[in-house]
Amino acid sequence: MVTGKKQAPDAPGNSESFADLAGEIDDLEPLEPGARKTPAIPKAPQQERAGASAAATTTSGLHFPDPDEPLLAWHSSIRQPTLKKLRRGSIPQQTRIDLHGETLDSARRRVFAELLAAARAGESCVLIVHGKGQHSIGGVARLREALPGWLCDPALENRVRAFAPAQPRDGGRGALYVLLG
Numbered sequence: 001m002v003t004g005k006k007q008a009p010d011a012p013g014n015s016e017s018f019a020d021l022a023g024e025i026d027d028l029e030p031l032e033p034g035a036r037k038t039p040a041i042p043k044a045p046q047q048e049r050a051g052a053s054a055a056a057t058t059t060s061g062l063h064f065p066d067p068d069e070p071l072l073a074w075h076s077s078i079r080q081p082t083l084k085k086l087r088r089g090s091i092p093q094q095t096r097i098d099l100h101g102e103t104l105d106s107a108r109r110r111v112f113a114e115l116l117a118a119a120r121a122g123e124s125c126v127l128i129v130h131g132k133g134q135h136s137i138g139g140v141a142r143l144r145e146a147l148p149g150w151l152c153d154p155a156l157e158n159r160v161r162a163f164a165p166a167q168p169r170d171g172g173r174g175a176l177y178v179l180l181g
Contacts, residue, residue, distance in 0.1 A: 061157060062160070073148065073152075075181075082179070087165075093126055093170075094121075095118045095127070096126075096127045096129065097129065099143050107130075111151075114126070116156070124180055125178065126177075128147065130174060131174045144174075144176075147176060
């Protein structure tokens with residue numbers, strides 16, 4: 001409905017174009033031309049001690065939404081319903097990798113070997129039981145701290161599509177669901 005009244009062009013919210021609006025915003029800087037890069041995920045000091053490389057946490061294509069939850073990540077190609085199923089533990093896990101009693105080196109080799117074998121076999125989800133660190137020196141869950149770096153390694157980047165902490169029935173904070181693709 002036209003009322004015949006015309007608002008002043010310089011009134012807030014009445015810019016005629018995006019360029020006009022952008023001109024009204026203080027400290028707005030234009031983006032440089034070219035492709036956009038995802039910001040690097042800063043590596044936690046625990047991951048450095050566990051042997052994760054910087055490239056492993058920044059080049060995998062996985063999105064880490066919460067820096068306080070390093071065991072939750074997914075690739076941009078994962079749809080939200082699939083991610084919900086993974087987080088609920090609704091995707092059957094064909095393989096279970098129990099890392100209790102393993103050293104960091106042996107656990108890393110085992111995770112790589114078993115995830116690659118599961119991916120080759122066409123499995124969609126794997127459960128990794130890493131433990132809560134209650135029996136570790138100093139009570140530090142070194143395997144749990146190292147897993148995000150391992151799962152972001154370039155050797156697994158085309159296989160690991162997402163991972164999330166397990167439900168209590170599957171090990172809770174001492175286990176991890178890994179979605180393969």
